[in-house]
Amino acid sequence: xxxITQSPKYLFRKEGQNVTLSCEQNLNHDAMYWYRQxxxxxxxxxxxxxxVNDFQKGDIAEGYSVSREKKESFPLTVTSAQKxxxxxxxxxxxxxxxxxxxxxxxxxxxxxxxx
Amino acid sequence: xxNVEQHPSTLSVQEGDSAVxxxxxxxxxxxxxxxxxxxxxxxxxxxxxxxxxxxxxxxQRIAVTLNKTAKHFSLHITxxxxxxxxxxxxxxxxxNDYKLSFGAGTTVTVRA
Numbered sequence: 001x002x003x004i005t006q007s008p009k010y011l012f013r014k015e016g017q018n019v020t021l022s023c024e025q026n027l028n029h030d031a032m033y034w035y036r037q038x039x040x041x042x043x044x045x046x047x048x049x050x051x052v053n054d055f056q057k058g059d060i061a062e063g064y065s066v067s068r069e070k071k072e073s074f075p076l077t078v079t080s081a082q083k084x085x086x087x088x089x090x091x092x093x094x095x096x097x098x099x100x101x102x103x104x105x106x107x108x109x110x111x112x113x114x115x
Numbered sequence: 116x117x118n119v120e121q122h123p124s125t126l127s128v129q130e131g132d133s134a135v136x137x138x139x140x141x142x143x144x145x146x147x148x149x150x151x152x153x154x155x156x157x158x159x160x161x162x163x164x165x166x167x168x169x170x171x172x173x174x175q176r177i178a179v180t181l182n183k184t185a186k187h188f189s190l191h192i193t194x195x196x197x198x199x200x201x202x203x204x205x206x207x208x209x210x211n212d213y214k215l216s217f218g219a220g221t222t223v224t225v226r227a
Contacts, residue, residue, distance in 0.1 A: 031213055042204065042219045043159070050213050058214075090158060094213075101147045101166065102208040102215050106158040 003027045004107035006091050011112045013078075013085070021076045021110045023091035031096030032074035033104065036060060037088040046089075049074055050096055078112065086114045117142040119207050121218025129226050134192040136221045138205035141186065145207040148181060148188045149215070153202045163190070195225045 003026045013019045023032065034046040045058030049068040063082025068074055074093075078085045091107040094100075118141040128134045138148075146167035151159035165172045165179045165188065172179050176195075181188040192199055205218040 043217045045214065048213060096213065101164075101210060102212060103147075103149065103161065103164065104215055105161065106151075108158050 004091060004093055004105060006089075006107040006110050008110060009108065011110055013112065013114050015114055016080045018077055018079050019112065021078065021089055021091075021112070023074045023076065023107055024072055025074075025093045025107075026072065027093055027095075027105070028071070029093035029095050029105075030071070031094045031102075032068070033092040033094075034058075034064070034066065034074070034076045035090045035092065037090060037109075043090065046076065085112055087112060117145055117207055117209075117214075117216035119205060119216045119218045121205050121221055123221060124219065125222045125224070127224045127226060128195050130195060130197065132195055134195055134199070134223055134225075136190045136203055136205070136223075137187060138189070138207075138218050139185075139187045140207040140216070142207070142209065143183075143186065144209040144212075145216075146210050147208045148179070149206050149208075150177075150179060150190050151204045151206065153204065153220075155201075159204060192223075195223075197225050197227055199223060200225045 005024050007022045033048040035043040044060050047066040049055035065077045089110045092104040094104045121138045149164035152162045153159040165181050176193045178191045202220045202222050204220050206215045208215045
């Protein structure tokens with residue numbers, strides 16, 4: 001299923017706590033992405049990274065942080081500043097680089113619930 | 116930035132009938148148009164895509180058409196089956212652009 005893994009599948013968090021979601025890919029893709037999906041809604045871009053040690057804010061970056069220290073990994077931290085963190089979080093990757101189309105492949109997702 | 120609108124938001128069809136989902140986009144630089152299928156609780160899966168150098172692409176029971184002049188593209192599913200029931204998302208991107216702009220999704224229900 002595309003070589004992208006996310007963990008954990010389900011995550012429960014108490015209000016006021018930071019939590020980190022894992023995303024790993026073995027596709028040798030340069031670009032990685034984090035999306036948020038609320039029930040019955042579309043996909044909203046949180047952050048994306050075109051290359052190691054570089055990342056950009058998406059449409060809803062407030063209350064989130066990321067790092068890209070390795071090509072294979074793009075963890076997302078949901079901070080206590082995120083007011084409504086309960087959602088389904090999807091990681092994706094694409095080949096990236098010059099002269100390429102943005103064919104993105106998704107991980108299985110992490111469902112985060114704030115108690 | 117790019118704005119993608121998708122219609123209808125819900126679609127119910129009888130098994131064996133066809134389903135059509137339409138999307139419009141705003142940025143004339145967009146030239147890559149993928150379609151994703153998402154089953155309940157699962158990841159979106161890329162089912163077909165089209166690039167602006169072609170007007171139509173088929174893969175078994177699904178086809179996508181593109182009208183660059185009118186800035187719209189459509190997904191056609193023929194001979195629908197219960198396993199086609201899912202949420203379908205269209206998206207658009209320009210060549211060398213790292214961001215995909217998604218439509219809001221269409222929930223397709225195939226009635227047996």
